Amino acid sequence: MKIFEADITYQVSDFLNKTLKRIALFESANDKIVDVCGIHHYFNNQEEYEVLKNILSKTHIVVKEPDRAEYGDFQTNIDLAVNVAAYLKHKSANPKIILEPTCGKGSFIIASLRTFDRIEKIFAIDIYMPYVWETKFSILQYFIDNPSANKPEIVISHFNVFDFDFTEISKEYTKEEILIIGNPPWVTNSKLSRLDSTNLPAKSNFKKHNGIDAITGKGNFDIGEYITLRIFDAFQNSNGYFAFLVKNSVIKNIIYDQKQRNFKISDIQKLSIDSKKEFNVSVEASLLICKLKQVPEFICNEYNIYAPSKLINKFGWVDDKFVSSIALYQHSSGIDGICPFEWRQGIKHDLSSFMELERVNGHFVNGLNQKIILEEDLVFGLLKSSDLKQTVIDKTRKYTSVTQKKVGQSTAFIKKDHPKTYNYLYKNKSQFDLRRSSIYKGKPDYSIFGIGDYSFKPFKIAISGLYKKYSFNLVVPQNGKPIMLDDTCYLLGFDRLDYAAYTFILLNSEKTKKLLKAITFPDAKRMFTKDVLMRIDLMKLAMQTQKAKIKNDIDELNTCYNLKIQTGTWNEYIATMRPQQTEYADAKQLTLLEPIINYNWTVA
Ligand SMILES: C[S@@+](CC[C@H](N)C(=O)[O-])C[C@H]1O[C@@H](n2cnc3c(N)ncnc32)[C@H](O)[C@@H]1O
Structure with a gap:
């Protein structure tokens, strides 16, 4: 039974009915009730009191709960x-x-x-x-x-x-x-x-x-x-x-x-x-x-x-470290520091129905099953968290149109240089304009986030922020083009396959797993975040790792995935981990002076 949309038992309703029957003024009713149960100002005013008395004397209707x-x-x-x-x-x-x-x-x-x-x-x-x-x-x-x-x-x-x-x-x-x-x-x-x-x-x-x-x-x-x-x-x-x-x-x-x-x-x-x-x-x-x-x-x-x-x-x-398990942390604190390379989040567009595409019979299809013709230039393979399954990834199920090379870049060039892409974007402009997040306000049309030089690095180490898996994937180009990741994933980008492979081995080591177990919260929506990943000190980890183990693992990668990773560059790799000044004190995306080498390989 409900009164004022509140559940009330028959006993309380009956009690109120009998007790208040002969009391005319709400103040007198309040005095009576304070004696019974201690509640002050039971009724706020005379009108409220009379409405309640009136309802009490009638049959009660069950009220549907509103959406709260x-x-x-x-x-x-x-x-x-x-x-x-x-x-x-x-x-x-x-x-x-x-x-x-x-x-x-x-x-x-x-x-x-x-x-x-x-x-x-x-x-x-x-x-x-x-x-x-x-x-x-x-x-x-x-x-x-x-x-x-x-x-x-x-x-x-x-x-x-x-x-x-x-x-x-x-x-x-x-x-x-x-x-x-x-x-x-x-x-x-x-x-x-x-x-x-x-x-x-x-x-x-x-x-x-x-x-x-x-x-x-x-x-x-x-x-x-x-x-x-x-x-x-x-x-x-x-x-x-x-x-x-x-x-x-x-x-x-x-x-x-x-x-x-x-x-x-x-x-x-x-x-x-x-x-x-x-x-x-x-x-x-x-x-x-x-x-x-x-x-x-x-x-x-x-x-x-x-x-x-x-x-x-x-x-x-x-001390000054926040950990999810103090007991586990005691065994893994040695590599808790600052990653010398900067972890990045993947591309954010908040428009999956229009920006996530599949390739079907030579054209693209979007999330609404619309057939789309685009120039290939701005289209890149796209990995989502659920795609990070294989150890080494060189193929994608999805594609996306990358409208900018860095955050805030003008998108005016698309109309002139990529008219088919422009037509598609323009046709759906209202959807882009409807994006609620404040990050898109005042930005060029069709803007995306999580984009920069690092997105175009050919070799990447990736991890899903959402999945509770302590494993990192090695992502290599698809038909000569770098593969992108979406904003549920985090990545490190490299120009060289050997450096990416060394990092992949270090990150998949038992030591890294132990540290991650000690500093991540499995019930968090995003178990892995940039802040967490930046704590893996690859330099310290490299120093604690035997060269023989690295060689072994590289040989295994070469055999299993038909890669041609060289192993003689370990010391050179370590030398790149110089402390640099960034938001994370020492972290910086790895960029090398050497030209990009070795696009010419395949993954079995
Ligand atoms: C999670 S429920 C818990 C209710 C109660 N504490 C319990 O343990 O059953 C949260 C309560 O907060 C109330 N509430 C929500 N926003 C409020 C606000 N701005 N001021 C006061 N109460 C609020 C809701 O009406 C609801 O009763």
Whole structure:
């Protein structure tokens, strides 16, 4: 049964009906209710009170739930909420003040009432009025069932959490033990932007990322992360505990940023939950717990919420290095440094239906199955993450039209020099213009990103950022033309096959695999990123690798793939790894003075 779109039990409805029948004024009704369950301002005004009384006296209609995607709405079931509260009690939490910043239907409020017996005040907030009502109804139900239970003062606010001043609460309760408990919205700013939603903090660039981070995905953040940081800002000097259910990516970011933010939090724990079972979604999420008003800590201990006595992993900061497994890192830190060559992301165009082509009977076909005639000059083979299967790749399933040689280059030449390509692009110009990402704004028509000299290097080492495979592929030209990679992949480009092959061998070594296992997070959307790959110090790795192993592996590559890689250039290769000044301090794309050699080979 629903009232104000909120679930209400017959018992609560009956109770309200009988209790309020003879009370005319909403203030008198509020006085009555505060005695029963502690909730202040149960009714906000006379009109609201009368509407409720009117509805209570009629038959109730079940209301269809609206689409609440923009509110990251995943309500915690009461069993899980009770489990969380019990774990906190076991850790000796015994709060007097409870704060649930996005309370939803109120499971954490009920769980807290059931678990802690000396609560004096509860604050709850939600933006959705039906949930505010449902929380009120549930609390009333709790006190109907438990009339002699401890009755704190309860304030439930229908409010936008982004406008809520938490410091008012932290300043008022400086000594009392507080518990900030809940499950903030599971939604990212980029999803909200796709939904054209305004459910965002005013300062949505709170991490101070720049436009380029839109390409790498660094500018993307979860609303839950923003709320967590605001809570730490307001309550790091309060006594007590913090406990939020959040996505694992949020926990990783919080610990990562802790190095810089130095929040006074310690005993940081991540207790993984089964999101499929608890929320019927496939999102990796956990309970993040920590103690407030402590000497800052930078490490998180991982457990499973269903068997919390067994420590599973420790991750966080080891000196100035951020690692996913402190235990594994001890055995692989020796090659953690800076890659002397610069890893690059592949081509980004955000228009796969038009820009990803297949070759069929001498012409091209796009994602909409349209037949297209293009000049060959601007067409290059294209590899996506799912194509990185074979060790050595010289053929592609897909092709793409490369409209620029570097980011921002004018595309005016296409009309004059490549009229068929121009016709195709012009016909679909509106699709290019509709691309939402801000990176395309003010750029030449048909612009692409992730393009530069490095894209045209004949020999490449590639890895998918999305797949959880610790293996690198060697990509060689297709019919004499360099092969491109899409933006789900990362690459190192080389002019020489032997240098590419040496790098391929080093990157596929056990040592590299161990380092990657110690610094990557398997539940991240992109397990491998430029930042991660740039940490593989190829110079140190080369120094720790036997020449005989390199020779052996080169021989194997030559035999298996009919390559003609020379092996006498190892020292020369090492000499190219000179420290250079770039964004990554020493990293620079490998460019050689020698002319491009040896296009004349095939892969079996
Ligand atoms: C993941 S649900 C969790 C609800 C509740 N904490 C629980 O554990 O069941 C997130 C809640 O945040 C609320 N919410 C979303 N955006 C909000 C905002 N800007 N201000 C306040 N609440 C918001 C939603 O209405 C929803 O109830």
